[in-house]
Amino acid sequence: MYPSRFEYDAPKTLEEAIAILDRSGGEAKVLAGGQSLVPMLKLRFASPERIVDINGIPGLNHVRVDADGTLRIGALVRHEDMENSALLEKSYPTLAGAASLVADPIVRTRGTFVGSVCHADPQGDWAATMIALGGRIVAQGPNGRREIDMRSFVLGPFVTALAFNEIAVEAVIPGAKGTARGGYLKLERRVGDFATASVAVYLDMSGATVNRAGCALAGVGGRTIDANDAISVLNGKQLTDENIAAAAEAVADAADPRTDHRGSADYKRHIVKTFVTRILTGIARTEQKAA
Amino acid sequence: MALDELKIGGMGASRRRVEDNRFIRGKGQYVDDIVLPGMLHMEILRSPVAHARIKSIDTSAAWEVPGVRLVMTGDTMAARNLAWMPTLSYDTQAVLATDKVRFQGQEVAAVIADDPYIAKDAASKIIVEYEQLPAIVNPMQAQDPNSPLIRDDKENQTNNKVFDWEIGDKSATDRAFADADVVSKIQLHYPRSHPSPMETCGSIADFDRATGKLTVYMTSQAPHIVRAAVAMVAELPEHMIRIVSPDLGGGFGNKVPIYPGYVISILASILTEHPVKWVEDKSSNLISTGFGRDVYLQGELALRKDGKILGMRMHTVSDHGAFFADAQPTKFKIGLMHSTFACYDVPAAHLTSEGWYTNKAPGGVAYRCSFRVTEAMFFQERMIHAAADDLGMDQAEFRRVNLVKDDMFPYRTAFGFLTDSGQYQKCLDLGLEAIGYSTFAQEQEEARKRGKLLGLGISTMTEPLGAGNSREYDIIGIKMFDSAELRVHMTGKAILRTGAKTQGQGHETTWAQIVAHELGIPADDIVVEEGDTDTAPFGMGTYASRSTPVAGAAVAMVARKIRAKARKIAAHLLEVSEEDIEWELGRFYVRGNQERGVTIQDCALAAYSNVPDGMEPGLENNAYYDPPNLTWPFAAYICKVEIDPETGVWDVLQFVAVDDCGVRINPLIVEGQIMGGLTEAYAMASMQYITFDEEGNCIGSNYMDYLLPTAWETPGFELYEVVTPCPHHPIGAKGIGECATVGGPAAFVNAVMNALKHTGVRNVDMPLMPNRVYEALQTGKDVSGMPPVKAG
């Protein structure tokens, strides 16, 4: 596997990296964990003239919570860091649920959370969690920083709202008003397989009542499916069997799978429905126990 | 005093693999590690379409890339009469396409350049104009009289048929069916699978114009066959051809055929007068090199009400791709498919087979199996499972009634094989006990209350391993015996060479153990070398579990020849007559006076310094071994699964493997072979899927789609052993390298089918992906992996 010729830069600051991107006029690519970009280079699906390696830039590997409850994930936080984070384990069940299902343990040591979101693979796991959690991407370019809402970040398969001279420096996830609940379920054929279908669910709950429900799907459409509107039937409601069934039905309707060798469109929709039901039922049971 | 055999690493010692010392340190020498002075690099341009006429090839832009030395097309090959080459099955295969391309991934042109990047850049600049033809992607389409003729290059080929073949007694079988109380039928597809060795195929051809010698470093499981074939195809004198197969990163049958890339690199070296390296990438290996299986299997059993099998009928329709490049013994067009039901007492049987060309990569390599026995045993065990259900009989009991009993050996099967030994019942019982068969029904009931479906599947089988004998088994006319050559040095250390070729089996470890067993020389004092045709004795290579049965036997025999000479030397040293010499491990002594003796090392020294008058000096010899029969290991694999009916996902709860491969040379290696084979069996049963769309595009042409199992999802396996020595093998060993890949898949599938029994579903074709299992549960109907058959 021999990629096309490319130039390689390893800048030491964000400003320098952005300047290189800017000069390259769209012919350069950012390299984070390399777990999607390097295979694409080797297969010659991508042949950028220049690679801008951001791994040497300090200050990009933080997972921290601001005073107002906002979670911030730096651009060099690896999947593995997400998996091992006690903070996520305790307070971010949607992220914690996905962390051990992204790729395989080897890939997880290199691949980054933000890189995965930027890659915008319709089967990617993290973009789905970000959409469900109402997250935003902080992009930095020659003219400074801006925040892009996840709902308008992924424009299509492998296409995002980032400009060619912008770097995603951070993912931002707003804190819950009440308690954060949620989960992530994925149907895969093998560890390290992309999703046949996966479901990210987030609930901001006060007592037994859902303040806001979030949901997104991977693997069941031409891009990450934003099912926030579908699951909003739960907003202001309790997790009764009927409400759960209605939500699962609505989310399954939002899926847009196609029939292929992993199964029929109907099967994948059925899996979505089953997974939404399982996550919500699991939360309802925990709530009951707590009450 | 006799040595402790286990201490010197003899038979039965679980010696760590000596080759691993270099492998785990990254010090293996694979083809791609070899760098020769002035070496150039070759890249092959492959066809993007499955079936098309080549209208033109424009190579001018490729020639212009700096660093390009040579661009080759079919015309370059044709000018030397090398556009086509013979296959191992008496067919021909295009080296570089001249007229048409016949599968996606076929070799169309090659670029030779200073480095592999340049070669790749330049190859992408070659412009090929194709006129696309309809593609044929399965044997059902191939049969359609209106379908295009794939092999219009062959004289007298008027349709897409490769062969018709038949074996058995038709009329006796017809009578058995006429007498039957119950007839049970099944129809299956064994999907295409790829051996997928870690290391792809590759070669470095180095033609030296000054000496006229051609050296080719090559990823071959059978370097001597390659030498013979190159001598015949390239018309080079055989003594001027040296094939070196260095460390191999797995083979699994994938490295038995001779691929176009090897031949192109040879001509490229002759033309450029430089060594030329070709190493294909993973995707190329996956789409263009020998596949396994792809056979439609259907058949039926004639049964008596009490469960006795009276007769068996079977028909196979196999998909060979565009060139019949199977590596099968000449006489047997569909390999040893007729070994099916060899472990059962079946009075009458009849098998008919038809093979078809399609627009797919040539298939039919024996992927970790002894020539189609994987398909044979899968059919057998799926048929047995269905028949037991049809009769309403317990799965174990039905097998018990029909398995060949210990006192029936030697047993002649209806297809003429002679199975010679085994304790089938004992193996089965051991497995049933281990999996808790007697309490399974209760367990199943309890699981149902939790909303889960439990299933238990059995697969019992014996398989023919270790071809020859040479009367019946040959490949392109070369008889299937094997060889060993042993040189004992002055200080009692030794070098052993064989005609086999290790590729992960651990020959460097186990062959030394056989010598240690025969001569008492510690295994650590013996180095084993294979794969260089200039130094190794002639042999047919390693595949079909034949190394231990054939080459391993030759190792024992050559060691015995050495011992016979050493005995004479011992008599000379001890000044007694040879008749008065006794042998114990590592030492000769005078009968009646055990104290007076000499070690094998003493004899080795004397062989070079003090031989009796009239004796040739030295202590070396060779042995060619032509086995009297195949070896017949037996296996009972039993699997317990749990299905989540809401998703169709199934998990293996327990897997028990009982293997009887006769005497175990190195139990650790035997267990490794079984674990690896079961892992591959699990992969085929659960996840591996490579198929083609209507245009012949390969779906699943990379390793994100075609899945190799890892340690994370592979279930654990519990291993048990029974030992019935092979009656004709010098050390009582039978083949083991492939039992688990062959017998394993049916255990997984039978377990899932058992869990679905209440739905009336009889078959779900592999791979049993969750969507297929779910569909079966929902519809209560079989799920077929077969493509829809088009009406003619």
Ligand SMILES: Cc1cc2nc3c(=O)[nH]c(=O)nc-3n(C[C@H](O)[C@H](O)[C@H](O)COP(=O)(O)OP(=O)(O)OC[C@H]3O[C@@H](n4cnc5c(N)ncnc54)[C@H](O)[C@@H]3O)c2cc1C
């Ligand atoms: C075997 C294997 C299995 C996998 N399985 C899964 C799976 O199951 N689920 C899953 O979600 N993913 C899977 N992946 C992909 C993996 O998660 C990648 O790590 C991820 O998609 C990309 O992250 P990265 O840091 O490796 O990005 P890179 O490969 O470095 O980059 C990916 C793309 O994003 C851009 N990019 C990266 N970071 C930034 C940034 N900060 N700003 C702007 N652009 C940026 C790059 O330019 C490039 O276009 C798998 C990968 C492999 C090799």
